[in-house]
Amino acid sequence: MKTCTYLGILGGLGPASTVYFCELLTSHTAATCDADHIDMLISSRATTPDRTAYILDKNSPDPLPVMLSEAHRLERAGVDLIVVPCNTAHYFYDGLAQGCQVPILNIIDETCAHLSRMGVQRFGLLATEGTIRAGAYERFCEPRGLCCVTPTKDEQAIITDIIFGQIKQNKPVDMDAFQKVVTSLRSLGCEKIVLGCTELSLLKKLGLDDELFVDSLDVLAYRTIVACGKTPVGFPSSFDREEVAR
C-alpha cells in the first residue's frame, strides 16, 4: 500500500471512541515536534443513525447514506486513506468501500490478522449485538482457522448495557458484571478476549490486563500509524510480532 500522507477518519460512531482513537494515534506516534504527527481530517458526525439499531431492525434509519456522504467529504478533501474507528460500522464496510475511491482499512480484518500472527486459535468476542448478530468477525476468522466465541444471550445483555447504558452515557461501568462475562468466555477455552467495540476500548483506561485483552482499536491505531509511514511506539508487547508484518 502507498504511504498515506493525509489521513481521513470517519468518526463520531461514537464520538468518545473517535477521540480515544485520535489519542492513541498521537500518543503512539514517535514524535519530537508537532510536525512529526499525522496530518488528518476527522469527520465526527455524531448524529449518524445508530448502527446497531439498523442491523437489528431494517425499519430503523439507515446510517450508510450519512457515512457515505462523510466518506465523500474526506475524499474530496484529498485524503488517501480512510479509517473507521468503530467495529459495528463495519457491517457497512462493503457498501462504503464500493462507494469510495480511497482505500479503507478494515478494523475487523486487521484484528483477525493480528490474532492470527499472535498464534491465537480461539478467542472470546466482546462487541455490540449488531456486530455479533451480523457475524462480522466470523467472516474474517474462517479463512484463518480462527475460532470466535461469543457470549450467551444473558451475557450479551450485560455487554450491551455496558456499551449503551453506561459508557455511551458517561456513567460508571459495572466492572464486576464485565469480568463475569470474561471469566465465562475464558472457561470455554478462549486464549484471548477481543475488545471488538471501540466503546469497550475505553475500559482500558480503567486498567485491563494487556496480556489477556486484544483491543481492536489498538490494532487499527498501529496499522494506521504504519500506513502513514510513521513509527509506532509504546504498544503492548503482543505488537512486537507486527514488526515482521510491516
Add this chain to the structure above:
Amino acid sequence: MKTCTYLGILGGLGPASTVYFCELLTSHTAATCDADHIDMLISSRATTPDRTAYILDKNSPDPLPVMLSEAHRLERAGVDLIVVPCNTAHYFYDGLAQGCQVPILNIIDETCAHLSRMGVQRFGLLATEGTIRAGAYERFCEPRGLCCVTPTKDEQAIITDIIFGQIKQNKPVDMDAFQKVVTSLRSLGCEKIVLGCTELSLLKKLGLDDELFVDSLDVLAYRTIVACGKTPVGFPSSFDREEVAR
C-alpha cells in the same frame, strides 16, 4: 449568536491538545446517546509551520496560509462556527477572521471575559513565548481592567522547555520547575494562574488545583458547547458564574 449546528475545529496546533479539546467536548456535553453530541469536522494539520517560531522570527515559514486554507476547507464543508484550540495561533486571529465568512470563537477573549466574570483582577499567564511576546492577552485585559503578569525571562525558559521539550515530545514533565514558576507568580499577587497554552492544559491530567488554575481550553470548551446549543456538565465550580452569561 445563532446556535451552531455543525462545528469546525481548526486543529493540529498541536495534535495532542486538539485531541484533548475534543475529549473535553465529549466528556462535558450532557448526553444519553451518540446523537446528543456535537456534529463536527476537525482539521488536524500537524505540519502547519510552527507558530511561535514565526512570531519570534518572521524569516521562519508563515503558518497563516495553511491555517487559512484549512479554515476554508471547514467553511466549504458547511460548518457555522470555527474554534482554534491553540492560544499561540490566535496571533493570527485577525488574519483568519478577515479571510473567513464563518465566525471564529477567540479563546483569549473568552478566557479574559471568564476571568472578569469571576471577579479576578490580577492573574499570572503561563503560555508560549510567542503568546507572551505578542502581548496576546494584554489586548483583551486592558479594556476589562485586568492585570496580566508574565514570568521572568528565566521562568519563561522553564515554561518553554515544558511545552516544547517535554509535553510536545511525550516526555515526563518537570512539575517541580513548573510549581516554582507558579509560586513566583503567586508571590506577585496573582489570584489565579491561567493555562494560556493548550499544551499546558494537558498538565491537568496530572491533577492541578482547580481553584488556582484557570484553563483557557476549559473556557473554550464551555463556550463551544453552549454555542452549539448543548448543556455543559462537570466543569469546575468557577464556571457556575458562566450560567449567568449564557
